[in-house]
Amino acid sequence: MSDASPPPPLLAACGLGFSRNDVPVFGPLDLDVARGEALLIRGGNGAGKTTLLRVLAGLLHAESGTIAVDGRRASPGARARTIAYLGHLPAFKADLGALENLAFLCGLHGRRPGRAPEAALALVGLAGYEDTPARQLSAGQKKRLSLARMWLSPAPLWLLDEPYANLDLEGVDLVNRLVRAHLEDGGAALVTTHGAYAAPPVRTRTLVLEQAHPPLHRTVAAMATADRPAARDDRRTAG
Numbered sequence: 001m002s003d004a005s006p007p008p009p010l011l012a013a014c015g016l017g018f019s020r021n022d023v024p025v026f027g028p029l030d031l032d033v034a035r036g037e038a039l040l041i042r043g044g045n046g047a048g049k050t051t052l053l054r055v056l057a058g059l060l061h062a063e064s065g066t067i068a069v070d071g072r073r074a075s076p077g078a079r080a081r082t083i084a085y086l087g088h089l090p091a092f093k094a095d096l097g098a099l100e101n102l103a104f105l106c107g108l109h110g111r112r113p114g115r116a117p118e119a120a121l122a123l124v125g126l127a128g129y130e131d132t133p134a135r136q137l138s139a140g141q142k143k144r145l146s147l148a149r150m151w152l153s154p155a156p157l158w159l160l161d162e163p164y165a166n167l168d169l170e171g172v173d174l175v176n177r178l179v180r181a182h183l184e185d186g187g188a189a190l191v192t193t194h195g196a197y198a199a200p201p202v203r204t205r206t207l208v209l210e211q212a213h214p215p216l217h218r219t220v221a222a223m224a225t226a227d228r229p230a231a232r233d234d235r236r237t238a239g
């Protein structure tokens with residue numbers, strides 16, 4: 001029997017807080033996510049879900065707290081290599097074709113070995129749209145193109161901000177399949193959503209954000225699996 005301690009979480013935040021004009025948006029809060037696990041971040045409109053993901057991605061500066069990757073405190077630059085971020089607005093060049101966009105982003109951020117942009121397009125149901133300029137894609141097709149970019153990314157941690165928005169039922173299933181495969185591959189994911197309606201069917205814990213102003217909010221919750229829905233096990237703890 002081995003007495004080796006478990007590996008540190010892929011991402012861990014401690015005392016993380018963010019304010020705008022001295023008005024708290026979230027925090028201080030603690031969270032962590034391990035490889036093979038999804039953390040579902042739930043909360044109503046304005047609760048701070050997007051802001052939290054943007055802070056974790058290094059797009060906004062935290063007011064307080066620390067962020068560690070694999071047990072080591074990590075600067076935004078170091079986190080950039082670990083994190084792939086799917087935000088509300090797709091980061092595509094409007095006049096480039098779908099395939100060109102993916103190739104461009106692979107050049108910028110790297111590409112997972114063995115994965116090619118053409119295969120990514122087919123995977124997300126966009127075969128035949130290779131040369132279509134991004135501006136001509138529908139909202140759901142743009143979201144699918146964003147998912148293709150995530151699949152190509154070498155980053156182990158996916159930050160998915162409302163990935164189900166604009167997707168049809170088959171698209172929702174696509175998100176869940178991609179997240180499941182990513183986790184099985186040793187990755188991890190943080191997924192924001194307004195409700196538990198589309199929680200990925202994988203090892204999932206839930207963090208509930210409530211509007212920080214007023215009152216204070218939040219924290220981590222319970223383990224849930226496909227057999228044990230997250231919503232039942234949520235616990236809220238004052239911050």
Ligand SMILES: Nc1ncnc2c1ncn2[C@@H]1O[C@H](COP(=O)(O)OP(=O)(O)OP(=O)(O)O)[C@@H](O)[C@H]1O
Binds near residue numbers: 050
């Ligand atoms: N660029 C900004 N400038 C000023 N305030 C902002 C900005 N972006 C967001 N906020 C405010 O920060 C708070 C949290 O917003 P955030 O977008 O993080 O919430 P959310 O939980 O993602 O909401 P939703 O579910 O509606 O997407 C809100 O009160 C919002 O008005």
